[in-house]
Amino acid sequence: MDVLQVKINRAGYISKKNAVSNIQFNLNKGELVGLIGPNGAGKSTTIKAITGLLPEFEGNIQFCGEKKNYVYIPEQPILYDNLTLWEHLELAAAAYEIKREVFLEKAENLLNTFSLKEVKHHFPSSFSKGMQQKVMLIVGFLIQPDVYIIDEPFVGLDPRATLEFLRFLKEEKTREAGILISTHQLDIAEKICDSVILIADGKIVAQGSIPEIQEKCHLPGASLFDCFNFILETIYYDAK
Numbered sequence: 001m002d003v004l005q006v007k008i009n010r011a012g013y014i015s016k017k018n019a020v021s022n023i024q025f026n027l028n029k030g031e032l033v034g035l036i037g038p039n040g041a042g043k044s045t046t047i048k049a050i051t052g053l054l055p056e057f058e059g060n061i062q063f064c065g066e067k068k069n070y071v072y073i074p075e076q077p078i079l080y081d082n083l084t085l086w087e088h089l090e091l092a093a094a095a096y097e098i099k100r101e102v103f104l105e106k107a108e109n110l111l112n113t114f115s116l117k118e119v120k121h122h123f124p125s126s127f128s129k130g131m132q133q134k135v136m137l138i139v140g141f142l143i144q145p146d147v148y149i150i151d152e153p154f155v156g157l158d159p160r161a162t163l164e165f166l167r168f169l170k171e172e173k174t175r176e177a178g179i180l181i182s183t184h185q186l187d188i189a190e191k192i193c194d195s196v197i198l199i200a201d202g203k204i205v206a207q208g209s210i211p212e213i214q215e216k217c218h219l220p221g222a223s224l225f226d227c228f229n230f231i232l233e234t235i236y237y238d239a240k
């Protein structure tokens with residue numbers, strides 16, 4: 001069963017109205033889909049189109065899980081200057097009506113796991129980028145939505161935080177949340193994604209499970225990195 005249905009006829013910005021076009025895919029319960037593609041391909045634009053953040057949009061986006069909600073974690077953390085880390089968590093708990101005991105247990109566990117317990121009464125505006133990103137992830141995992149949409153999660157995270165993050169993603173998949181991640185970390189994507197969508201020049205150029213992508217490239221057993229480069233070279237070669 002789908003938790004998200006995406007049909008973007010076209011979407012973009014005032015100065016670039018068709019930054020992406022004809023992007024269509026569904027996200028199933030418990031499925032992890034990776035959005036990959038070169039710089040400027042349209043990954044963030046696709047994510048912003050799904051989350052309703054673009055001035056130019058034609059298409060249809062349906063969140064169709066049980067709660068019909070989602071958590072969006074942007075590439076650049078967005079946090080309140082005048083709230084402490086703990087107050088951010090309290091705010092999320094209040095907004096999503098999380099029961100007090102459940103909230104306290106989950107919040108402490110997440111702070112421990114992501115090594116932020118010591119700074120829970122500090123202001124995230126004084127944190128490093130990676131620490132701020134962890135705050136955004138903790139808020140997301142606290143809410144436990146039907147769908148996670150996460151733009152480039154791996155860049156600021158240290159190896160330990162990456163491991164914990166992947167462990168939480170796995171748990172959330174088991175809970176049947178759908179997860180959409182954009183990333184350049186193809187070695188990680190290859191390990192964790194049920195399917196990937198390769199975007200280039202604002203369009204989907206390949207889509208499917210890793211074995212399906214390998215088959216499309218006639219490169220059985222090849223890494224996603226090699227398939228990615230093969231597909232892009234073929235496209236740009238053909239276009240010349």
Ligand SMILES: Nc1ncnc2c1ncn2[C@@H]1O[C@H](COP(=O)(O)OP(=O)(O)OP(=O)(O)O)[C@@H](O)[C@H]1O
Nearest residue numbers: 013015016019037038039040041042043044045046
């Ligand atoms: N605010 C904006 N206004 C106008 N054009 C934009 C804006 N943001 C992005 N674009 C353009 O839209 C296209 C897609 O950009 P997007 O940020 O979606 O790429 P991306 O795949 O996320 O790239 P990266 O891997 O570098 O983060 C690019 O041509 C980019 O120049």
